Amino acid sequence: MGAEKCKFIKNKVSVVTPVFNGESHLERMLDSILGQTYQELEMILVDDGSTDNTALVAEGCQKKFEDKGLEFRIIKAEHRNASAAINQGLPYVTGEYLVWPDSDDILEPDSIGKRVAFLQTHPQYQCVRTLAYYFDAVSGKMAAADEKTGDLKKENLFWDILESKTFVCCGCYMVKSESFFEIYPERRIPEYDVGQNFQMLLPFMYFHKCPTIQEKLYGVYVRKGSHSRRVLTQKEEEKKYQDYEELVDRIAEICDLQEPMELKRIAGWKIRRRYQLALKYGYMKRVAGSLRQLYRNGDIGIIHMVKGNVRAYLHFYIRKLKDAEWKQYKKRKFSRLKNKDFTVIASNCSGTMMYYDLGLPFLSPTINLTIGMNDFVRMVENLKWYMGQEIAESKDENGHPAGLLGDIKINFIHYTTFEEAIQKWNERKNRINWDNLFIIGMERGDCSYETMKRFNQLPYKNKVLFTHVEYPEFQSAYYIKGFEEQSELGTITNFKNHFWRRRYLDDFDYVKFFNRTNEERG
Numbered sequence: 435m436g437a438e439k440c441k442f443i444k445n446k447v448s449v450v451t452p453v454f455n456g457e458s459h460l461e462r463m464l465d466s467i468l469g470q471t472y473q474e475l476e477m478i479l480v481d482d483g484s485t486d487n488t489a490l491v492a493e494g495c496q497k498k499f500e501d502k503g504l505e506f507r508i509i510k511a512e513h514r515n516a517s518a519a520i521n522q523g524l525p526y527v528t529g530e531y532l533v534w535p536d537s538d539d540i541l542e543p544d545s546i547g548k549r550v551a552f553l554q555t556h557p558q559y560q561c562v563r564t565l566a567y568y569f570d571a572v573s574g575k576m577a578a579a580d581e582k583t584g585d586l587k588k589e590n591l592f593w594d595i596l597e598s599k600t601f602v603c604c605g606c607y608m609v610k611s612e613s614f615f616e617i618y619p620e621r622r623i624p625e626y627d628v629g630q631n632f633q634m635l636l637p638f639m640y641f642h643k644c645p646t647i648q649e650k651l652y653g654v655y656v657r658k659g660s661h662s663r664r665v666l667t668q669k670e671e672e673k674k675y676q677d678y679e680e681l682v683d684r685i686a687e688i689c690d691l692q693e694p695m696e697l698k699r700i701a702g703w704k705i706r707r708r709y710q711l712a713l714k715y716g717y718m719k720r721v722a723g724s725l726r727q728l729y730r731n732g733d734i735g736i737i738h739m740v741k742g743n744v745r746a747y748l749h750f751y752i753r754k755l756k757d758a759e760w761k762q763y764k765k766r767k768f769s770r771l772k773n774k775d776f777t778v779i780a781s782n783c784s785g786t787m788m789y790y791d792l793g794l795p796f797l798s799p800t801i802n803l804t805i806g807m808n809d810f811v812r813m814v815e816n817l818k819w820y821m822g823q824e825i826a827e828s829k830d831e832n833g834h835p836a837g838l839l840g841d842i843k844i845n846f847i848h849y850t851t852f853e854e855a856i857q858k859w860n861e862r863k864n865r866i867n868w869d870n871l872f873i874i875g876m877e878r879g880d881c882s883y884e885t886m887k888r889f890n891q892l893p894y895k896n897k898v899l900f901t902h903v904e905y906p907e908f909q910s911a912y913y914i915k916g917f918e919e920q921s922e923l924g925t926i927t928n929f930k931n932h933f934w935r936r937r938y939l940d941d942f943d944y945v946k947f948f949n950r951t952n953e954e955r956g
């Protein structure tokens with residue numbers, strides 16, 4: 435369609451969604467589109483070079499859209515990034531309104547309808563947004579928001595979005611297509627590896643006000659391994675920061691920012707981010723340099739600059755002290771280990787962490803994976819039989835490789851491919867020391883009281899079930915303090931909010947646990 439003037443179809447909503455390897459969650463999002471009370475819409479799905487069965491899932495949903503008389507266009511592209519993928523879909527937008535939800539989230543049934551109704555009854559606005567709610571993708575339980583809500587009465591949102599004072603959650607926003615393509619007449623947004631939302635939102639928010647419908651009409655599934663939430667290496671994080679700076683410079687050009695105060699604010703945004711990154715990785719010269727730049731930019735006074743340097747150096751040396759103490763703590767603790775050829779069969783990564791702490795080889799296949807507790811107990815009840823079975827590839831809702839060991843579902847959460855996971859599983863399965871087994875479970879997910887009872891009855895002397903409250907009736911239960919207000923055990927490999935570095939896991943003396951003698955094991 436290019437840059438020529440396009441007449442958009444009145445009242446129609448164009449839904450554009452990029453997806454990469456979304457076979458486990460895409461259908462859920464598409465079903466939420468099909469379930470909208472407002473049906474004047476078109477679905478434009480861009481497959482960003484997926485290597486799984488995303489295309490098959492999408493094609494399987496096509497008939498559902500046809501049966502409802504809805505347009506559903508599937509565009510297949512080479513894998514690049516989300517912004518490049520969304521550019522493949524923008525030329526096909528024909529609706530008066532535009533939304534771009536993520537492929538792993540959902541829209542409430544009246545999400546689109548309420549936004550359309552607002553814009554129809556408030557023609558002075560070119561866009562509107564709603565609120566979001568958050569789910570833990572594993573447990574399905576409500577999760578804390580990972581963005582600030584901000585002042586919901588504000589309508590000038592450019593700076594609040596840029597400075598993370600309010601949310602950028604893409605599926606919450608709806609814009610009028612004509613106004614959007616006045617900003618991007620070539621129907622292309624700038625392409626960067628850091629996503630698409632800054633490009634989609636910031637220029638629009640600079641030129642137009644955006645009110646908020648104060649209802650939670652968009653559901654975000656929080657997946658720890660997703661692209662936006664994946665833990666980055668230092669090198670990856672530094673590149674991400676640089677990409678964001680280049681992107682914001684491009685956005686400043688699009689918005690034609692020339693006012694000195696606006697340019698100073700952009701500069702301050704960059705410097706503050708550089709300061710935080712330098713502080714995180716202990717680059718004290720860069721910290722001092724960033725503070726000087728903030729002073730010259732007028733963001734802080736000389737007293738704040740001096741105090742900031744003092745605080746930074748204190749933070750740096752306290753962290754060094756904590757690191758040294760943590761190293762000595764582990765050395766003292768782990769030097770007591772005498773039993774070094776044991777096999778841990780664990781329901782999640784706790785066993786992996788113990789092996790890693792102790793510097794021991796992985797004599798177990800249950801490394802870097804999770805198994806639901808009901809499945810885990812069933813597997814351990816007949817462990818030798820299950821270890822003799824082959825694993826068939828399966829689907830995981832979070833996009834990780836997954837498999838079925840007979841009727842046992844295994845999520846290989848820290849592996850890139852199913853083939854890699856199976857190779858490691860088979861290698862480590864052959865290392866099992868059947869005469870030196872330790873069984874570790876967690877009161878998480880589907881772990882009911884009956885499941886804990888079955889775990890406690892397992893025919894293994896050396897077993898422990900970590901729980902979030904006390905269960906004195908179960909000899910194998912070990913209460914990890916700090917999760918009493920939750921409905922289940924949290925992540926015990928996380929550090930506590932204490933001065934010295936200590937994880938919740940460190941409450942349990944697993945060196946003593948592993949040192950049990952053969953006589954004690956019975």
